[in-house]
Amino acid sequence: MAILVYAESASADGQYKKAAFEAISYAKTIADKTGDTVTAVAINATESSDSLYKYGANKVLKVSNDALKSFSPNAYAKVLSELKDGDTIVLPATNDASSFAPLLALKTDATLVTNVIAAPSNVAPFTAERRAFSGKGIETVEVTEGAKVVTVLQNAFGLKENPVAGTEEAANVSVSDADSKVKVVKVEQASSDKIDLKEAEIVVSAGRGMKGPENWGMIEELASLLGAATASSKPVADIGWRPHSEHVGQTGKAIAPKLYIAVGISGAIQHLAGVNGSKTIVVINSDAEAPFFKAADYGIVGDAFEVVPKLIEEVKKYKGM
Numbered sequence: 001m002a003i004l005v006y007a008e009s010a011s012a013d014g015q016y017k018k019a020a021f022e023a024i025s026y027a028k029t030i031a032d033k034t035g036d037t038v039t040a041v042a043i044n045a046t047e048s049s050d051s052l053y054k055y056g057a058n059k060v061l062k063v064s065n066d067a068l069k070s071f072s073p074n075a076y077a078k079v080l081s082e083l084k085d086g087d088t089i090v091l092p093a094t095n096d097a098s099s100f101a102p103l104l105a106l107k108t109d110a111t112l113v114t115n116v117i118a119a120p121s122n123v124a125p126f127t128a129e130r131r132a133f134s135g136k137g138i139e140t141v142e143v144t145e146g147a148k149v150v151t152v153l154q155n156a157f158g159l160k161e162n163p164v165a166g167t168e169e170a171a172n173v174s175v176s177d178a179d180s181k182v183k184v185v186k187v188e189q190a191s192s193d194k195i196d197l198k199e200a201e202i203v204v205s206a207g208r209g210m211k212g213p214e215n216w217g218m219i220e221e222l223a224s225l226l227g228a229a230t231a232s233s234k235p236v237a238d239i240g241w242r243p244h245s246e247h248v249g250q251t252g253k254a255i256a257p258k259l260y261i262a263v264g265i266s267g268a269i270q271h272l273a274g275v276n277g278s279k280t281i282v283v284i285n286s287d288a289e290a291p292f293f294k295a296a297d298y299g300i301v302g303d304a305f306e307v308v309p310k311l312i313e314e315v316k317k318y319k320g321m
């Protein structure tokens, strides 16, 4: 039998997302314990399957179908349910995959386990840790019987190279436009060369302490030097200083980068809910009593307008610029 994995690719260029490699890495860890193989499902992807073999996909099922060009939860759930060949399906916890995971679980009569963060401690019964309560807790769940659909949180389990000699096959699926009950008809992206916030390993984030949108230049410069994505607190997005796509927290995106640098953000519980999975948190705040310092690994008490330019200077020196 095979563990089926949804190898998500970007609709813009057909390249696999890092989250796809993480999902395959996770599936391979289960397969090594159960004796199953790993089959990746690639929908309208253009990238070579070599990158999927590298993380342990024994087989890649290539689905090319015009009805799937525009993302539709119903149609994607149908494809995965038709190709299922075992009792486990693994998806990345991306926005798209998270939106069709419940439909897929329903179609395949499976238990849904979302946002897992670590390799299962046991495969029979399947026992896994997942992020719960808006990131404030970690829950250990057990699937005692039957099939399961598992979503893997980005940047939590991580990438594990496990090269195998894989094979590729074209897969025929019976989907048509009639299967798409909801369709994406338009995507507006602020900038196509920006690093995806949910996939970024480093995030530089800022809040109301920046005083106004005109001061974000230094945040963007620091992010660019570090190869980081930019994020913001909710009020900053609400008042239009930054796009809502950058808002992290309970009501925004939940992220788990290796390094989260928070500038001029107080650290309210609703903000922490979206970032407390970060491996290392650095807080820059002028108020030594700011709650964020309690969650920080490193803290700098100081004025952002002095500290950030100094950081930029030091990074440039380190890079020999």
Ligand SMILES: Cc1cc2nc3c(=O)[nH]c(=O)nc-3n(C[C@H](O)[C@H](O)[C@H](O)COP(=O)(O)OP(=O)(O)OC[C@H]3O[C@@H](n4cnc5c(N)ncnc54)[C@H](O)[C@@H]3O)c2cc1C
Binding pocket: 206, 207, 208, 209, 210, 232, 233, 234, 235, 236, 247, 248, 249, 250, 251, 252, 263, 264, 265, 266, 267, 268, 269, 270, 271, 274, 284, 285, 286, 287, 290, 302, 303, 304, 305
């Ligand atoms: C239901 C609900 C959901 C919410 N969801 C979210 C969410 O998803 N994400 C989110 O972020 N918030 C969320 N909030 C809002 C949250 O409670 C806080 O109000 C918000 O996070 C505060 O944003 P902030 O830290 O940017 O602003 P502030 O609370 O105003 O903090 C600004 C900080 O900047 C510091 N500062 C000021 N000047 C400087 C300077 N020169 N240099 C350095 N530091 C400086 C201050 O000391 C202060 O700590 C939610 C609230 C509710 C009620």
